[in-house]
Amino acid sequence: KNEVEQSPQNLTAQEGEFITINCSYSVGISALHWLQQHPGGGIVSLFMLSSGKKKHGRLIATINIQEKHSSLHITASHPRDSAVYICAVRLGPIQGAQKLVFGQGTRLTINP
Amino acid sequence: DAGITQSPRHKVTETGTPVTLRCHQTENHRYMYWYRQDPGHGLRLIHYSYGVKDTDKGEVSDGYSVSRSKTEDFLLTLESATSSQTSVYFCAIRATSGPPDEQFFGPGTRLTVL
Numbered sequence: 213k214n215e216v217e218q219s220p221q222n223l224t225a226q227e228g229e230f231i232t233i234n235c236s237y238s239v240g241i242s243a244l245h246w247l248q249q250h251p252g253g254g255i256v257s258l259f260m261l262s263s264g265k266k267k268h269g270r271l272i273a274t275i276n277i278q279e280k281h282s283s284l285h286i287t288a289s290h291p292r293d294s295a296v297y298i299c300a301v302r303l304g305p306i307q308g309a310q311k312l313v314f315g316q317g318t319r320l321t322i323n324p
Numbered sequence: 325d326a327g328i329t330q331s332p333r334h335k336v337t338e339t340g341t342p343v344t345l346r347c348h349q350t351e352n353h354r355y356m357y358w359y360r361q362d363p364g365h366g367l368r369l370i371h372y373s374y375g376v377k378d379t380d381k382g383e384v385s386d387g388y389s390v391s392r393s394k395t396e397d398f399l400l401t402l403e404s405a406t407s408s409q410t411s412v413y414f415c416a417i418r419a420t421s422g423p424p425d426e427q428f429f430g431p432g433t434r435l436t437v438l
Contacts, residue, residue, distance in 0.1 A: 216366075245426065255414065255429035298366065309355050309374045310418050311382070312427065314367040 215239050218299050218315035231286040233318045235299030243302040246273050246284050248295045289322045327351045328430040336436045343402040345433050347415030355418035356398040360411040405437045
């Protein structure tokens with residue numbers, strides 16, 4: 213069993229829909245990252261969370277440390293949001309080298 | 325992009341040949357990482373570095389070695405490439421100079437071992 217599980221693996225929606233991607237993990241973590249990988253392959257960091265909720269534009273990320281669960285929400289989705297969204301958990305102390313363990317990603321397709 | 329470049333961006337090689345991938349950063353970050361990305365596995369850590377000449381293994385380090393002789397360069401070497409090492413390789417740095425504390429990724433190198 214993977215230490216980091218994402219669901220769904222694939223998601224297709226219509227433009228404007230509210231999107232939720234889930235991430236569950238089984239280990240103690242110091243933080244959780246959400247990343248976006250565009251069709252061209254580049255990986256961009258969206259959020260780093262250790263508690264609560266963060267919002268950037270139409271993206272919202274939440275984390276529940278007790279339940280070992282995080283969600284990424286996209287409001288008013290747009291075709292340019294089509295990408296693979298990757299959850300990664302950070303193991304080890306805040307100081308020092310970060311080791312990230314990654315989920316397999318959720319492929320999101322937004323149709324116009 | 326935190327000034328990260330990778331070279332080459334694409335490489336095709338034959339089984340048994342040595343291959344070196346280079347990661348170069350321009351912002352003097354201490355921590356650097358090599359990952360590989362494969363379908364069905366996601367990103368997995370190969371090796372990482374926490375300073376010049378300071379490196380350690382990740383979860384999939386067999387068949388790989390690394391070197392970091394100066395802050396800006398982190399080299400990944402496949403001493404004798406195998407077909408199982410066909411993958412996309414990403415270099416990353418950890419930016420600790422200010423919030424947010426996050427990793428920035430290079431553009432990736434697509435390696436094919438025939």
